[in-house]
Amino acid sequence: MKTHTKKPFNPVALWTSPSIVMLLCLTIVPLLMLLVFSFMDRNIFAGQPWPGWTLDNIIRMVGSDTFWRLLGKSLLTAAEVTLLCIVAAYPAAWAIAKVVKPQNRSIFMMVVILPFFTSQLLLIYAMMNLIQSGGLLLTMLEAIGIQGETWLYTNKATILVLTYEYLPYMILCLYSSLEGIEDNLIYASLILGASKGKTFTNIVFPMSLPGLLSGILLVFVPVAGSFMEPGLVGGANGAMVGSMIDTQYSGSLNMGYGAALSCTLLIVLSVIMGLTRLAAARAEKTIGGDME
Amino acid sequence: MKFNASKKIMSAALAAVMMLGLCSCGGGAETTEDPATDSSKPYAGHTLYVANWQGYNSDEDYCEKAFEDATGCTVEHVYFNSYEELMTTLMTGGNQTIDAVVLSNNYTQWFHEEGLIMNVDPALIPNYELVADVYKDLAPYAVDEEGNLFAFPWCNGTSSIAYNPDYVDFEIEHWTDLLDPRLTGHVMVLNGDGDDWVIGCLLAGEDSDDIENADIEKVRTALMELKGQLLGFWASNDEQIMPWLAGDFWAGEIWSGPYSELINNPNTNIKLVHPEEGTVGYIDYWSIVEGTDEFDLACEWINWIESTEQQTAMATGISEVYPGEYFTYTPVNADAINNLSDEQKVALQLDPMPTTIKLLPYIADPDLKDQWTDLYQEFVS
Incomplete structure (x- = not known):
């Protein structure tokens, strides 16, 4: 039975107010501005101090085949990348957490975060060099008698590069x-006769769900909005919805339309993340009971 | 204990990531060097703020530092990533610091109409007389309907067709040759609205100089046909050179910079074509920002940058005072053009000379621009 006790006001909490104000200014206010701009005619910075209100951006977006096609493609790509990251990250994270000796873990963690030490663009270029025709990967495959074709300038390359970039977050x-x-929980499960698979599904997986959800959030959302990687390695059909939004801001200076597209993407992603969280909570209860 | 160790590791890892993030957000440290004090230099102690693309000639030592040596002023480059970003900067107060800007021909008119760049008496820029006639007083890009001059040509370029004879065993003479099935999957063009509109018009037989009256549906059909041929789009020098050298990019649009690099590379082959129906072209200008408090120095800068000496250094990449390896750009100064060697002309896409240049278009009507932007978006998606 839960009891609610009124906590006395702690003046130390005032120290958090600058952070709260900063967070409000850097998250809530920009989001509200995005929403307002969605109903603006063109751009407040393009010679029209107060351009006026319009629904044209929404109408144009709803009627744009290109936008919906790119949105669908972006969500699918994000799902694929997230899935690949989960599959690759689970064993790696397990190995670092449970197999590697505690005193050596920092070395492995350093290896995981090593890509953060360099520019994202350089990482993409490095990957391009690796997978292009005549690149290291195809040359090595040829050396062992396997003839391969480059993945560069295809959607596969986009997925590969994005997985490479976002895997550390998931790990x-x-x-x-x-x-x-x-460890005792796992030993207890095994001693009581549960198989390794059962132990994973009933103990490890439910208890790792909070981390998994955070990982999904950190991978799925930015991947769905990415535009640099598809532009560089995705080829003629590589563009994603982020590319279209980028064009509105950097190409045609139509802030209103760009904001409408951004808001829609934001809402779609929020709904997907909300549903994912609900599904995870239900799975947590069904598989392993309420862990909260 | 183990839990504490884990917390320490996680904390260290997260701290490292956050530190890196914060470091990447920070700007460069500001220096507090004393202003130049040489009284023989006319602009000692002054600072000229110029806005340009990073690495685009004017921030090279032979230009920036040489100008500082000559005048005693300090030149500070402000970099932008798009003209829209530059416009936003100027409209939100950047014109209180930025004195001169680089603009492409399809943006000069827009900036002038918005009152962001000012009219300048050509008599204040004596070296303007040396600009080749073909680039001088071009309306509507540099001169308004009342004859006011607001943009000074600096360099120009063409994005023509190049192909690799090692992979292409037939002559490419026209833009429509890029639709040949033998090139499928090996054609690249620039990911840029202006270039793609011009190429679409050239493929469809429409006039990009009168884009407001061009048949957009015909252009759409032509661009979609071209899309089926594409390996991808490029947006920088590297994105042209890398696939070319890897043997993936066989034919398509190319800038003069990568062309000059590839023609001098013994490991590849390249042939340039200027189709008779037209070559995509641009002229980049310098303009003075409205409201600048360094008007005289800005005029001095433009005069310097249009001098035969500077234009020759820009075209050849050779500087005696500040030697180095520099990209080369096509000059507008008539003497500088005439002094180029045959090899240098080849490297600058001036040999063969283009017969018709189609400049990147400017679309004034916002609704029409939206239609063309949607078309571009469809093409690159």
């Missing part, structure tokens, strides 16, 4: 969850 999130699972 970090999963590691934090997996590391918190007591």
Whole structure:
């Protein structure tokens, strides 16, 4: 039975107010501005101090085949990348959390975050060099008698590069969850006769769900909005919805239309993330009971 | 204990990531060097703020530092990533610091109409007389209906067709040759609205100089046909050179910079074509920002940058005072053009000479621009 006790006001809490104000200014206000701009005619910075209100941006967006096609493609790409990251990150995070000796974990964590030490653009260029025709990967495959074709300038290349870029986020999130699972729990499950698979599905997976959800959030959302990677490695059909939004801001200076597209993407992503969280909560209860 | 160790590791990892993030957000440290004090230099102690693309000639030592040596002023470059970004900067107060800007021909008119750049008496820029007639007093790009001059040509370029004879065993003479099935999957063009509109018009037989009356549906059909041929789009020098050298990019639009690099590369082959129906072209201008408090110095800068000496250094990449490896750009100064060697003309896409240049178009009507932007978006998606 929960009891609610009124906590006395702690003046130290005032120290958090600058952070709260900053967060409000950097998140809530820009989001509200985005929403307002969606109903603006063109751009407040393009010679029209107060351009006026319009629904044209929404109408234009609803009627744009290109936008809906790119939105669908972006969500599918984000789902694929997220899935690949989960599959690749679970064993890696498990190995670092449970197999590697505690004193060596920092070295492995450093390896995981090493890509953050360089520019994202350089990482993409490095990957392009690796997979292009005559690149290291195809040359090595040829050396062992396997003839391959380059993936560069295809959607596969976009997925590969995005997975490479966002994998560390998933590993970090999963590691934090997996590391918190007591070894005794796993031993108890095994001693009581549960198979390794059953132990994973009933103990490890439900307890790692918070980390997994964080990982999904950190991977799915930015991947769905990415535009640099598809532009560089995706080829003629590589563009995603982020590319279209980018064009409105950097190409045609139509801030209103760009904001309408951004808001729609934001709403769609929020709904997907909300549903994912609901599904995860239900799965948590069904598989392993309420962990809260 | 183990839990504490884990927390330490996670904390260290997250701290490292956050530190890196914060470091990348920060700007460069400001220096507090004393202003020049040489009284023989007319602009000692003055600072000229010029806006340009990063790495685009004017921030090279042979230009920036040489001008500082000559005048005693300090030149500060403000970099932008798009003209829209530059316009936003100027409209939100950037014109209180930025004195001169680089603008392409399809943006000069827009900036002038918005009152962001000012009319300048050509008598204040004596070297303007040396500009080749073909680039001088071009309306509507540099001169308004009342004859006011507001933009000074600096350099120009063409994005013509190049192909690799090692992979292409037939002559490419026209833009429509890029639709040949033998090139499927190996054609690249620039990811840029202006270039793609011009190419679409050239493929469809429409006049990009009168784009407001061009048949957009015919252009759409032509661009969609071209899309089926594409390997991808490029947006920078590297994105042209890398696939070319890898043997993936066989034919398509190319800038003069990568062309000059590839023609001098012994490991590849390249042939340039200027189709008779037209070559995509641009002229980049310098303009003075309305409201500048360094008007005289800005005029001095433009005069300097249009001098035969500077234009020759820009075209050849050779500087005696500040030697280095520099990209080369096509000059507008008539003497500088005439002094180029045959090899240098080839490298600057001036040999063969283009017969018809189709400049990037400017669409004034916002609704019409939206239609063309949608078409561009469809093409690159």
